[in-house]
Amino acid sequence: MHRLTVRGDLPDLPFRARPYPDRVPVSPELPDHPDYRFTLANERTLLAWLRTGLALVAGGVAVATYAPDLGVRWGSAAVSLALVLLGLLTALAGYGRWRANEAAIEAGRALPSSLLVPAVVAAVTAVVVVVAVLVGVEVLRG
Amino acid sequence: MIVPMETQPERTVLSWQRTGLGMLAVAGLVAHRAVGTARPALLVAAGITALLGLLMLGRLAPARYRQVCRRVAENRAVSDPTPARVATAGVVLAAVAAAAAVLMPD
Structure with missing residues (x-):
């Protein structure tokens, strides 16, 4: 207009x-509503979190399918389940982050701080360390 | 069809499409596992996940694009929680299907 x-x-x-x-x-x-570009940027951020969750879920299924004997008997199942659950939690947390951002954008406030990124990085690092240990066990067993 | 003034709605619909494709990729992995381990029950989980991905790709993404273009042209707020909730629920269901694929005993 x-x-x-x-x-x-x-x-x-x-x-x-x-x-x-x-x-x-x-x-x-x-206007009595926020700039639509902020809303769409927030929506794309939610979708990026959902894709991160999907990538972790896909990684879990891939480990179960392509690495069924990972170090110890339960190794593959534990790593797969951890990745799938991490993906599930990442998607839910991404939705929570989207809601908090929407409220802030609507109210004209700064976006709230979040520990989501370091939390996901820490969790993925923990899974990678466990995989490295299990691979090490498998190599040592010959 | 309302044509937007710039590329923000297009970038957003592409993001929706990538998410739908991601769900189809998970469905493919679950289906491959179902066939490889001879567990046909898992094919149902893979089929549901694929259906959710196709719905996101073919229904949710274009509907949201049209809604955004219309509201921008009318100078109205574009925020709508429904597509976000539907997408999150779809990813959660895909994760549950994947968990079933991982946990189902041989």
Whole structure:
């Protein structure tokens, strides 16, 4: 929608065609909702979290399928289940983060801080360390 | 069809499509496991996951794109919790199907 700020912005039109011919607002009228670009950026961030969760879930299924004997008898199942559960929790936490961000955007506040990224990194690191130990056990056994 | 002024809605619909493709990838892995380990029950889980991915790719993504374009053109808020909730629920269901694939005994 075209917004007029100063009288000089009025196009050179016949009087009846001019919008607000006798009422030109001094300042632009602000909409009562947030900029749609912020909302869409937040939506894409949620989808990125969901894909991170899906990637972890896919990794869990891949470990169970392609590495069924990982070090010890229960090794593969434990790592697979941990990855799938981590993916599930990542998707749910991403949704929680999206909701908190939506509320902040709606209220015009700064986005709330979150420990989600370091938490996911720490959890994935822990799984990788366990896999490294299990592979080491398998190598040592010959 | 309302054409947006810039590329933000397009970037968002592409993000929806990538997420749908990710769900199809998980469905493929579960299906491969079902066939490889001769557990046909897992094919049902793979089929449900694939259906959810196709719904996201073919229904949710274009519907959300049209909704965003319409609301931007009408200068209305584009925020809508329903697509976000549906997408999260779909990923949770895919994760449950994957957990079943991992845990199901030989």
